[in-house]
Amino acid sequence: MTDQQTIAIRPGGPQDAATVLRLLDSATAWLVARGRTGQWGTEPASTDPRRIAQADAWAGQGGLHLATLDDAVVGALVVGEATAYVPPATEPELYVNLLVTDRAYAGHGIGARLLGYAAELARERGVGLLRVDCYRGDDRALVRFYEGCGFTATEPFTVDRPGREPWPGQVLERRLG
Structure with a gap:
């Protein structure tokens, strides 16, 4: 297992x-290989114009951070404003818009390391609340992952998607001391 301290994090950009x-x-x-298609579907993001535009926006807005191990990018974190489909916070927050690992x-603890980094960014900005949303379907495994990282x-919530099944989501928060 990799020590989380050996995972470096660098800012991302349009490239x-x-x-x-x-x-x-x-x-x-x-x-998909595990039959868990409810979260992100079955098609690659790189062939979906909506997801391509989303990745371009994330990379160009200053909130992208990449985890690297040796010289390989092994994870991505995007922080910024909460998405429109979640209930708004009642206090200043930093929102995790994306967390994905290789x-x-x-x-190797990459996701936990990136979430720890998000908490550091929030503290640096004087914000005491870090929130994230995730897929709550199937067996709630993703919700449990975030709970294991200190989120409650x-x-x-549910996102209605025309022509497709509704997407069950869960907002989680972590209070920062």
């Missing part, structure tokens, strides 16, 4: 949109 799409494609393929490095589940 990293393709890397974000690669990580999303890899994670989607991993989910499944080839599963078990708050509001469940």
Whole structure:
């Protein structure tokens, strides 16, 4: 197992949109191989115009941070404003818009390291609340992952998607001391 301290984090930029799409494609393929298609569907993000535009926006807005191990990018974190489909916070916050890791490095603590980094960013900005939303379907494994990283589940929500099944989501928060 990799020591979380050996995972470096660097700021991302517009040149990293393709890397974000690669990580999303890899994670989607991993989910599909396990029959877990409710979270991100079955198609690669790199072939979906909506996801390509989303990756370009994330990479260009200053909130992208990439985890590296040796010289390989093994995870991505995007922080910024809460998405429109979640209940708004009642106090200043930093919102995790994306957390994705390279499944080839599963078990190395990359996701937890990136979430710890998000907490550091929030503290640097004088913000005491870090929130995230995730897929709450199937067996709630993703919700449990975030709870294991110090988050508490708050509001469940559902995103209606025309022509597709509704997407069950969960907002989680972490108070920062």
